[in-house]
Amino acid sequence: MPYEAPPDLASLSLEQIARAVEERRLPPVEQWSPSEEIDSLMRIAADGTWFHDGGPITRPAMVRAFSSLLVKDERGQHWLMTPQCRQSIAVDDAAFLAVDMKVDGGALAFRLGTDELVIAGPDHPLRAEGDPECPAIYLAVRHGTEARLDRSTWLQLAEHALAEGGEELEITSAGATFSLVPR
Incomplete structure (x- = not known):
């Protein structure tokens, strides 16, 4: 199924924006307690570019998928969460x-x-x-x-x-x- 970008922000009303936020379905990462911990070999640069093993991730769909799995712990470490594993991810500034x-x-x-x-x-x-x-x-x-x-x-x-x-x-x-x- 192809990805359809949401309409331009300026064309949306607050009600439409609130509805889009409400309807977005995200993985329940807060319910997962994975026992395995590894390094994802990923980094998010200050300009928002995602990298894996030194090369940029050029597929926006992959970045959107990974971003839905992000959490930041109390020590400031960012993680990509799955039910089985949490993978550390380096973040230069903000995720x-x-x-x-x-x-x-x-x-x-x-x-x-x-x-x-x-x-x-x-x-x-x-x-x-x-x-x-x-x-x-x-x-x-x-x-x-x-x-x-x-x-x-x-x-x-x-x-x-x-x-x-x-x-x-x-x-x-x-x-x-x-x-x-x-x-």
Whole structure:
């Protein structure tokens, strides 16, 4: 069955985005306790490119499949989970890259490089790291993993925050308020 990319984020309403998020079926990795542990020989570069054994993974469908199996443990180690085995995976910065953003109905929706949609809010907070002059903004995705906002998405977010005004550079999404300034 061929993969059909979701419509352009700008053409979707918040209701359509929320429905797409709700309908996405992911493997139940949180229920798996594999006993075997190995190295996957995989790495996710800071630009979102996936590598296996030093070469880039060029099939987007493979990246989407692998990304649905990702978890990050309390020590910060990323894993590809299966019921039988968990495989370590090196991650240079964040496991995902947020590549687009839309503001609608008091919420911020983000599209990841894997075409997944995430709505920022209490369950998917934003956090700012690094230098206040040039912060890195991260969005919680699932199972401890995060997406770093790429430059154009960060600029969209900053423009939205500036348009909202206020004394602090912050934004509100789905009832939660997030600072865009690293603390």
